[in-house]
Amino acid sequence: MRVGVHKVKMGNPGDVSDLKRQIEEGSIKPHEIVAMIGKTEGNGGANDFTRGFATQSLSLLLAPYLDLSPDAVAKRIAFVWSGGTEGVLSPHTTVFTRSEAEPATGKRLAIGIAMTRDFLPEEVGTMAEVREVAAAVRIALEEAGIDDPRDVHYVQVKGPLLTPALVTDAESRGAKLVTNDPNGSKPYARGATALGVAVALGEVDEADLSDDAIAKRMDLYSSVANTSAGGELRNCEILLFGNSSKAGGDLRIGHAVLKDVVDGDAVRAAIANAVGDDADPAVALDRVKAIFAKAEAPVGGMLRGSRTTMLSDADIHYERHARAALGAVITSITGDAKIFVSGGTEHQCKPGEAPIAAIVQV
Template identity: 55%
Template sequence: MQTTSVGVIRIATKGPGDVSGLMSMIGSGAIDPTEILAILGKTEGNGGVNDFTREYAVAALCTALAPLLGLSREDVEQRIAFVMSGGTEGVLSPHITVFTRRAAERPARVTGKRLGIGMAHTRDFLPEELGRSAQITETAKAVKAAMEDAGIIDPADVHFVQIKCPLLTSDRVEAAAARGNKTATTSSYGSMAYSRGASALGVAVALGEIAADVGDADVLRRHDLFSKVASTSAGIELMHNVVIVLGNSTASVSPFEIGHAVMSDAIDAAAVMSALQSVGLAVAPQATKGRQLVNIFAKAEASPDGSVRGSRHTMLEDTDISSTRHARAAVGGLIAGLAGTGAVYVSGGAEHQGPPGGGPVAVIAQLSD
C-alpha cells in the first residue's frame, strides 16, 4: 500500500466566485495544484434547488485551476472532487477547504494512523433511480472504492463520508415519464431529500452500519436506519454521486487526524465537545499544546417530530424560511461557539445521516509534527 501525505487548508472566500485565496496559496507554494484531490466549500446561497452559487463556485475554481493543470474546465471537474454546500445562515462564514494528497516516505517520528482521503464516483443515474435502491447500491460500491483509494481497511477508521448527489428537475421528471417510468417524487425540492437519504443509506450499507437489504420503501420512512458518518448534499449540477471518504489510515503520514461524534439533536453540545476531544482538542479557545483545529464538518436538520427535548419547534411550520436554513443557522451557531469560529462546514438536510433531528459532526486537527 502506497504511503501518502494529506494536506488540509481552510481558505476564507469573499463570494462564491472568489478564488483569490486559493491562487495566493498556490502562488506562495503552500498548495501544489497538481496535488489537489478535493475541495469542500460553503457558499452564501439558499441551499435550495435554485442555489446557483454552488455551480458558480465550481465553475470559478475549475476556470482558475485549468491552465495550472493543463486541462479543460470539464476535465478539472472530473479530476478534482468539488462539493459545494449552499447556505451560510447566521454566523456561518463562506469558505473552502482544500484537500491535497501526494506520495511520501514515512518519517521515523510519525506513528499510528493519520488522516487519509479517498475519492470515487458512481455512474450517472437515471432520474427514476434517484432516492431508490439503485442509488443506494451504487453509492455503497463507490464508498468502498473510496476507502481503498484512501488506504482505509477498517470501516471503524472512517470518520466522515461527504457525498455530492443529484436532484430532480422538471425536465428530468418529464424525461423519466417519457420512458414510462415514475420518479420517487415530482417535487424538485422534495427530490433533494430522497437523493440525500438514499446516498446516506448507501454509506451505511458500505460500512456495515445497517443490513444490505435496504430498499426503496425504506428511504425517508425508516428513520431508525442511518449512518453515523455520512454527510450528503444535493445539487443541480450533476447526475452522479461524488464520494469523498475521510478517515485515519496507517498508509498516511499526514500531520492531521480526524475524529467524529454523533449529535442526537440540534442542541447537542456534548457531542460537539466529544468530537473535539476525539482529536485531542478542547472547546474554544483551543489552547491544546501541539494541536490546532483545522475545520469541523457537520449535518443539521429540523427534528421531524416537531420537538427538541420535549419543547416544540416551528422550523417545519415556517412558510417563509426553509427548515434546512433554520437548522443550519441553529447548529452552525452552536458549533461556532464551541469552535471559536464561524468558518465551519455545516450542511442542512440530514435524512438518514445520524438519528432524526441530529447528525454526525467530524473534526480535523493538525498536529505539530
C-alpha cells in the same frame, strides 16, 4: 499518503482570489489538489446555481496551473458544495491536497475518492443509487488505505436531485420517479446515498433495504455519512475520510453524534475523538483545521422541552433555521465561522440527531 487541509475564503461564489493567493505563496500546490468541500451563500434548493458557479470559477482559475481545460479540471478534482450560509456561517471552501509521504507513527488522516456512474432520473433516490454508492465507498475505502471501517469518521457524498428538466424527461418516457417535485426529491436523494454508505461500512444490512425504506425507515442509518444533493450533478461523488496506519502527516479525524442543534458537548467530543479520546478538547481547540456537520430540526419541533417554530415556519425552511443555529454553536466553541454545516439528515444518525466530524493537527 499525506493529506493537507487548507481553508479558502470566498467573497462570493465567483471569488477565487484567496485560493490564487495561497497558490502563488506556495502553501497550496495545484497538482496536489484532489478535492474541495465548501459552502456558498445560495438557498440550498433545487434552483441554487451558486454551487455550479463556484465550481466553474475555481476550474477556470486552476486550468492553466494544471494545463487542463476547465471541464477536465472539474473531472479531476471532486467539488462538493452545500448552499446556505445562514447566520454566522461564512462562505468558503476547504481544499484537500494529497502527496506522497512515509507512514507516521500512529494512524493519520487519509482520504479516498470515488465516483459513481451517471444516474437516470428514475434511479435517483432508489436502491440503484444505494448499490452504486456502496460500491464506490468500498473503492474509496481501499484507496484511503483503511482496513477497518471503524477508522472511517466522515463520508461526504454529493449526488443528483431531480430537476424540472429531468422530471419532464422521465415523464416523456413513462418512467416512474420517487416524486415529481424537484425540492421534494432531496430527502430521497440524500437518504439513498447515506444508506449506500451504511451498507458499505456494515452499519446496515442491504437485505433490510428496499425502495420503500428510503426516506421512511429512519431506524436504518449511518453515523458517519454526510450527504447532499444538487441539480448540478448527474453522478455521485464520494469523499471518504478516516485514519490509516499507511498515512503520514500530522492530521487526524474524529467524529461524534449531535443530539440536537445546540449540542456543544458533541462538538468537543468530535475534537477529542480526533486527538485521542483522553484528550482535553479545550486544549485541542487551537489545533482544529476543519469541522463538518449536519443540522436537523428537533423531533416534533421541541428542543429540550421548549417549542420551536422550525417545522411550522412557512417563510423559512427548517434546514435554514437548523444550519444557522448549529453554525452559531460550533463557531462559539472554535472561533471560526468557516465551517461546513449542511441541512437534511435522512438516514444520517437517528431522527433528530446528526453527525459531526473534526480534523485536527496532532
